[in-house]
Structures are given as C-alpha cells and as structure tokens.
Amino acid sequence: xxxxxxxxxxxxxxxxxxxxxxxxxxxxxxxxxxxxxxxxxxxxxxxxxxxxxxxxxxxxxxxxxxxxxxxxxxxxxxxxxxxxxxxxxxxxxxxxxxxxxxxxxxxxxxxxxxxxx
Amino acid sequence: xxxxxxxxxxxxxxxxxxxxxxxxxxxxxxxxxxxxxxxxxxxxxxxxxxxxxxxxxxxxxxxxxxxxxxxxxxxxxxxxxxxxxxxxxxxxxxxxxxxxxxxxxxxxxxxx
Numbered sequence: 355x356x357x358x359x360x361x362x363x364x365x366x367x368x369x370x371x372x373x374x375x376x377x378x379x380x381x382x383x384x385x386x387x388x389x390x391x392x393x394x395x396x397x398x399x400x401x402x403x404x405x406x407x408x409x410x411x412x413x414x415x416x417x418x419x420x421x422x423x424x425x426x427x428x429x430x431x432x433x434x435x436x437x438x439x440x441x442x443x444x445x446x447x448x449x450x451x452x453x454x455x456x457x458x459x460x461x462x463x464x465x466x467x468x469x470x471x
Numbered sequence: 472x473x474x475x476x477x478x479x480x481x482x483x484x485x486x487x488x489x490x491x492x493x494x495x496x497x498x499x500x501x502x503x504x505x506x507x508x509x510x511x512x513x514x515x516x517x518x519x520x521x522x523x524x525x526x527x528x529x530x531x532x533x534x535x536x537x538x539x540x541x542x543x544x545x546x547x548x549x550x551x552x553x554x555x556x557x558x559x560x561x562x563x564x565x566x567x568x569x570x571x572x573x574x575x576x577x578x579x580x581x582x583x
Contacts, residue, residue, distance in 0.1 A: 357514075358514075387570075389573075394575070395575065396475070396557075396572075396573045396574055396575045396576070397557070397573035399570060399571070399572070402570055410570060444515070458503055458505045458517070458520050458559070458561045458571065459505075459517045459520075460515075460517070460571060461516075462514045462515040462516070463514065464514050465514075
C-alpha cells in the first residue's frame with residue numbers, strides 16, 4: 355500500500371454505538387490531520403497532529419476523540435454521535451520541514467463515509 | 472479568523488473556452504494560497520501553490536493581495552479538466568505548517 359489509506363470506507367452506526375476510523379500513511383510524513391466534509395460546507399479541519407502530538411483541536415465536540423499512536427497511524431474514535439455528524443471524514447498527512455516553512459501540500463486518503471442513524 | 476470564499480458552485484464551459492475559477496480570501500497576515508483538485512473517483516490532491524508561480528496542466532493562478540484574490544485560470548479548457556476545484560489558504564502558524572482553510576469548492580464541467 356502506498357499513500358494514505360483509510361478504513362472503513364463506509365460506516366453506518368447508531369447514536370449509541372462506539373466505532374473508530376483508522377488512517378495509515380506510508381509516506382514517512384510527520385504530520386497528520388482529520389478533516390470533515392459535509393454537504394454544502396467547506397472542508398472543516400478537526401484535528402492536527404505534528405510529531406505525534408496534538409497541536410490543534412478545532413473546537414470539535416468531545417464525542418470525537420483522536421488518537422495518534424505513532425507518526426504513521428491516526429484514529430478517530432466515535433461515541434454517541436448525532437445524525438448531523440454524518441459526513442465524509444478525510445485523513446491527510448504532510449511533511450513539516452520546520453522553521454516556519456509552509457508547504458501547503460497535504461496528501462489525502464479517499465475518506466470514510468459515515469452515516470449516523 | 473481566516474476565510475476562503477468561492478462564490479460559484481458550478482462552471483460549465485465548452486472545450487477550448489477560457490476558464491476562470493474565482494477565489495477570494497480574508498486574512499490580515501501573510502497568506503499562502505493553493506488550489507486543490509478532485510477528479511472523479513480520485514482523491515483530493517494539490518494542483519498548484521502561489522509561491523511556486525508555476526503552471527500546472529495549463530492552469531495558472533496569481534495572488535492579488537490588493538483584491539485578496541487567487542483566481543485559477545486556463546486559456547483553453549480540456550474535457551479532462553472536469554473536476555471539483557478547491558481554493559485553500561495557509562496562515563502563519565506555529566504548529567503543523569500545512570494547516571489549511573478550504574473554500575466550498577466549485578465543479579468545473581467541460582463539454583465536448
């Protein structure tokens with residue numbers, strides 16, 4: 355596998371379920387991201403991890419819980435979600451060269467389509 | 472807070488026609504702007520960045536700080552350009568450097 359892979363590709367869950375989305379990057383990058391893509395809305399940044407440390411939590415409800423055990427893996431744990439959380443969740447990675455340089459190049463996965471009933 | 476506005480949702484042109492996809496931003500600091508593209512059944516990927524001043528697949532984009540715009544242009548559209556295009560803004564940031572704010576995106580449809 356190359357690039358950024360996300361599993362599962364599709365997930366249907368009830369509001370009381372607990373599930374997790376998984377992301378794996380094979381690019382040797384040091385930063386990983388979760389974005390939410392809803393219909394009629396721009397891509398929303400949820401979480402950013404740089405060197406396995408969370409550096410951004412974009413006012414995301416606590417029912418979404420990220421985990422980054424190492425630089426290649428990122429999880430999004432889901433618990434007691436609401437129907438409005440139904441969306442496409444995109445994982446991305448990038449190589450942060452440091453020193454304030456902004457490359458702007460994110461490598462995206464294909465996304466996990468979540469439906470909350 | 473920073474914001475990216477793509478005022479149109481859809482642009483439909485004939486093959487060979489010029490294309491301009493509009494993008495405006497609001498940010499008081501020093502922005503860096505990017506265009507991302509998503510072709511059918513493919514993942515979102517970087518198309519070009521303003522700082523490189525490059526032309527990719529015939530597309531160019533100039534950052535106009537006076538008008539706070541970063542419009543994407545191509546003089547002669549091809550059918551294979553049909554895709555979803557997103558404008559994105561990177562702000563000065565002390566965390567992961569590639570934190571991006573995206574616009575809502577525009578669908579470009581090029582008809583034969």
